[in-house]
Amino acid sequence: MDKNLSNLLKWSIEAQTAAQAGQSHSNGNTPASIEGPAPGSGAVATSPAPEVTAPGPRPIDPEVLASLFGGPSEAELMKAAIEVITDPSPEVTLENRLIAFDNFEQLIENLDNANLLEKLSLWTPLLNVLEHEEEEMRFFAAWCVGTAVQNNEKTQERLLAMGGVPKLVKLAMEEGETEKVRRKATYALSSAVRNYQPAMDVAAEEMHKRGHEVLVSSGNKKVDAADMDKVDEVIEWLRAKANSS
Known part of the structure; x- marks a missing residue:
């Protein structure tokens, strides 16, 4: 990956992490101010506790911004993510990976x-x-796969x-x-x-191998991928199985 693009992505992740920390802080973690003593009480006045702010991201190298004037393409951002x-580096935290996934x-x-x-050869690493x-x-990987293939026959074909x-x-x-x-x-x-019969056939076969006989109707007819009621029956069965796990 281009060094400048890598630096920009790291800066973006740091910015998001700092923003999340700041939001958490503002939601109830700020120390309450301390009121001064009542007049004549003889107590020593105290100053309000200083408010602690979440550290912001490190300043981005101007050279990075200069080289990427106009911003990186979305394809480059996808590859970088x-x-x-x-x-595999242990320096990349799980939190940073999940931000990149988001x-x-x-x-x-x-x-x-x-x-x-x-085109970007991203299916293999994603899967x-x-x-x-x-x-x-x-x-997150399953979430991204679902997003990529929704209402898109081209990506449904590639996933299969x-x-x-x-x-x-x-x-x-x-x-x-x-x-x-x-x-x-x-x-x-x-x-x-949905609406892609080859994937429906493979899914039915794989589920049948794992003991779900409901998919094979009388006469060994296939589940019609265009019949939303039938597809919903399959999906609802899987959801119910997930809930019972």
């Missing part, structure tokens, strides 16, 4: 940006995070081609997985299969 998310999810709400995932050891990382549907089914039905993650994987599956 994924680099932070997948960086930024990434907001970027791919845009249909054009979601379609860039393939790999579905198997991350940290619950929050799996949660990259092997993402079986991973989501596994995450949604895995014994021992947290309810939070299973529900978000179910959301991603809901976005992946």
Whole structure:
């Protein structure tokens, strides 16, 4: 990643972290002021306790701003976010990874940006995070997948081609997985299969392998991906299973 872009991203993360700390401080952590003694009481007056403010982000290097005059492209920001998310360095905290994930999810709400995932080779690293050891990382990865494929046949096709549907089914039905993650994987599956029959067929097959026989109706007919009532039945079953985990 370009050094200046990396510095800008780090500055952005620090700014968000400081803002969150400041908000928490203003919500009740500011020391109350101390009133002076009553006249004639003989007590020594005390000054109000100084208000502690959250430290702001370090000043950004003017050279960075100069080189990025006009701002980095959204494609560059997407790549930078994924680099932070997948960086194996212990110096990158979980908090910073989740901030990068939040930024990434907001970027791919845009249909054009979601379609860039393939061109930027971001599907593989994103789907790999579905198997991350940290619950929050799996949660955000499933969330981003669901956002990327919602009402978008092009990204639904890429998710299926990259092997993402079986991973989501596994995450949604895995014994021992947290309810939070299973529900978000179910959301991603809901976005992946609606109006896209190939993904619905694979999801049905994977769920059948894991013991959910309801998907196979009489005569071995497929669940119609365009029949929202039938798709809702599948998704509601997964949600109920997640709630019972």
